[in-house]
Amino acid sequence: MIKFVMCCTHHPYMTREQFQDYWLNKHAPFFMKNASTLRAKKYIQSHTVDTPLNEGLRESRGMRTEYDGVAEIWFESEQGLMEAMSSPEGLELSAALLEDEGTFIDHSKSSAFIVREHEL
Numbered sequence: 001m002i003k004f005v006m007c008c009t010h011h012p013y014m015t016r017e018q019f020q021d022y023w024l025n026k027h028a029p030f031f032m033k034n035a036s037t038l039r040a041k042k043y044i045q046s047h048t049v050d051t052p053l054n055e056g057l058r059e060s061r062g063m064r065t066e067y068d069g070v071a072e073i074w075f076e077s078e079q080g081l082m083e084a085m086s087s088p089e090g091l092e093l094s095a096a097l098l099e100d101e102g103t104f105i106d107h108s109k110s111s112a113f114i115v116r117e118h119e120l
Contacts (some may be wrong), residue, residue: 001077001079001116002074002077004071004112005050005070005076006070006111007069008067009109011105019105020047031043037087037093038090038094039076039080040074041074041075042072042074048066054066
């Protein structure tokens, strides 16, 4: 299994709350309705909580401001994901997902990458 991880930052014209609401109630249903096209096995959203703990963590480690949330999407294999994304349906869906993301995610302040988990 591999996992697509995206660390998301909201558009500057939105609040974190507006971002998280849209992401959970508009984008997630759209993705889940089409998840099989990309052969996605599991989709998790982790929404950042407004807490003084985040400021303490950031200050104690000299880190940047936290992301507004993290998306994790599991796939059977890198090859399977690449095949699904390069199919005509996958290309169309990827373009639609990117367009929707553009309404609430500031891609210039976000990050995405593929990982493999190692449970210890």
